Amino acid sequence: MALTFEVNPAFDPALRDGITVLWADVSNAGGAVGFLPPVTADEIRPELLKHLTAIAEGRTRLVVGRDEDGQVAATAFLTLNTHRLMRHWAWLYTVMVHPRHQGKGYGRELMAAAADTARSLDGVDAIRLTCRGGTGADRFYTSCGYKEVGRVPDAIRVADDDYRDDVIMLLPLFR
Template sequence: MTFEIDPVLTDALREEVVGLWTDVVNGGGAVGFVAPVVAGDVRPTAQAALAAVDGGTDRMIAGFEGGRLVALLFVAGNGHRLKEHWRTLKRVMVAPDRQRSGYGGAIMREATAVARTMGLDALQLTVRGGTGTEGFYARLGYREVGRVPGALRVAPGDDRDEIVMWLDLRDQQAPRAKQHGG
């Protein structure tokens, strides 16, 4: 897998983002929706995320394998001058057929490297409780710093905690992501 930071957002790439996002949700990923979804459900949210990249508010890290978009995340601005020293990672996605390949860890390490080049002190992300992904992020150095009980209603009677995780970039020097073949 190779990475592109803020790739040119062609119409084709925009549709690939929608397709990846749809596939990830339908594959069980917790990236803002609950399965099942179709591209039309995801497209407005994807368009808003891409508009923030177009506008320079957010950054996009895209992972490609053989020209195919297989991983993606957004480094989102906080919109407040007192928070300019850190960013939020959003919509961390790996194509369902590439999960457990090391691509998730690779794109997260790439995000850490990008954050360092931006001069950031920390990264934050949130996790939907009940998915078990907080363990994945903990292995990458993130620690749980907060939890909002029942903040996410994924279905009637199924409220999940929103788990806030934090990576202090001042405390460590993480290695840059390894490039995976493809």
């Protein structure tokens, strides 16, 4: 069964807790979403609060995918670029699909929902994202139509002796 996607749903404690659990579960399964395992919900909440503040200020759109039980199964945050010369593209952050739902095509559905959301925004012509090298995420994003447009070698340190590239990718929306 496919996920049901919603943009900027009404925010309540259940949604907040669902995103927090999703973020912790994805991180603890090795997902490259800003934390290293092990991570707790208490460590994630301040980062989620930053996203929620941006949503409240109108700078970010939340795309939520719910499974057949109504549980939060996937999220992505689409942030408008505020620089006057770069308002024609948006950032995509914290793209997550719960580990129990991975391998079912839900990641591709989430990326399509994020692109549809971006297309609905005035003046947004492209989506830009970054991902951690060495995880395979760049291959996934390429399969969703993104193109690698840059790479910063060893920009991410996941351990004292483990550095990863920061891979910059772009999806033109109308070309």
